[in-house]
Amino acid sequence: MNVVVCVKQIPDPAAPQSLEPGTHTLDRSGKLILDDSDAYGVEMALQLAEQAGGGEVTLVSMAPNGETSGLRTALAMGAAKAILVSDDALKGADALTTAKVLAAAIKRAEPDLILTATESSDGYTGTTPVQIAEILGLPSITFAKSVAIDGSTVKVDRQTEAGYDEVTSPLPAVVTVTAGVVEPRYPSFKGIMAAKSKPVETLTLADLGVTNANGQEITSVDDAEARAAGEIVVDEGDGAQRIVAFLEQLKVI
Numbered sequence: 001m002n003v004v005v006c007v008k009q010i011p012d013p014a015a016p017q018s019l020e021p022g023t024h025t026l027d028r029s030g031k032l033i034l035d036d037s038d039a040y041g042v043e044m045a046l047q048l049a050e051q052a053g054g055g056e057v058t059l060v061s062m063a064p065n066g067e068t069s070g071l072r073t074a075l076a077m078g079a080a081k082a083i084l085v086s087d088d089a090l091k092g093a094d095a096l097t098t099a100k101v102l103a104a105a106i107k108r109a110e111p112d113l114i115l116t117a118t119e120s121s122d123g124y125t126g127t128t129p130v131q132i133a134e135i136l137g138l139p140s141i142t143f144a145k146s147v148a149i150d151g152s153t154v155k156v157d158r159q160t161e162a163g164y165d166e167v168t169s170p171l172p173a174v175v176t177v178t179a180g181v182v183e184p185r186y187p188s189f190k191g192i193m194a195a196k197s198k199p200v201e202t203l204t205l206a207d208l209g210v211t212n213a214n215g216q217e218i219t220s221v222d223d224a225e226a227r228a229a230g231e232i233v234v235d236e237g238d239g240a241q242r243i244v245a246f247l248e249q250l251k252v253i
């Protein structure tokens with residue numbers, strides 16, 4: 001069972017964030033860390049490979065400046081190797097371009113299963129995984145709260161508002177996992193040391209043969225409007241009616 005996990009490396013959400021003055025895009029020049037959302041996919045992949053009794057977990061990431069810090073964390077958890085796509089031409093890449101690039105990198109690993117998070121913690125469009133599936137011509141299953149392999153099929157409990165759907169799909173497939181799918185392990189000291197020498201293949205767009213990488217232009221960015229003060233309703237016997245009238249005016253009821 002060979003599993004690819006897409007892992008996004010992001011600026012530390014706990015640190016102050018800034019936009020680049022000219023492009024208005026997120027400043028990604030510093031150290032990037034493993035997106036917490038992707039730790040669940042890494043853990044799920046490790047467990048599935050262990051249960052299958054063989055195979056390995058390959059990480060795929062697209063990030064600027066040849067950044068591998070986040071990948072090393074996932075390698076320390078137990079993944080075998082990583083493919084990093086890093087290319088100056090990807091500056092300002094949009095989600096579809098990211099999906100094209102990741103799909104091309106995933107193809108090289110010939111996986112039985114591709115896992116991603118449902119959405120990243122910084123861009124959170126939640127659109128990349130299904131675009132990867134479409135580009136690769138594979139089935140996609142979203143919001144997995146459990147994943148099991150049965151021969152050449154994957155069985156997923158897919159989280160819904162009302163409960164969950166039981167979905168079965170032939171492999172290979174792209175599955176997005178929720179934070180409820182498994183509890184990610186902490187990298188051990190041995191894992192951290194081992195991760196230093198695990199292979200990370202760094203590729204450019206030319207290596208992947210991707211020629212249609214387009215970006216998007218952010219023309220301007222404004223501060224969000226400050227919230228207006230709320231209206232306090234003092235109940236003088238008609239409080240309920242006034243609240244109902246207020247909600248009707250907002251078209252909430």
Ligand SMILES: Cc1cc2nc3c(=O)[nH]c(=O)nc-3n(C[C@H](O)[C@H](O)[C@H](O)COP(=O)(O)OP(=O)(O)OC[C@H]3O[C@@H](n4cnc5c(N)ncnc54)[C@H](O)[C@@H]3O)c2cc1C
Nearest residue numbers: 006007062063091092116117119120123124125126127128
């Ligand atoms: C304005 C702008 C500028 C950008 N500039 C750059 C840049 O300079 N350099 C650059 O490399 N990228 C850049 N990107 C790409 C960006 O960081 C995202 O990777 C991409 O837009 C995906 O969108 P998202 O974060 O909403 O993903 P979502 O669809 O929310 O992600 C869902 C899941 O897909 C997987 N995934 C998403 N993105 C990646 C990734 N990059 N690598 C591995 N797995 C991933 C993860 O598992 C993630 O949890 C830029 C994007 C935008 C919008």
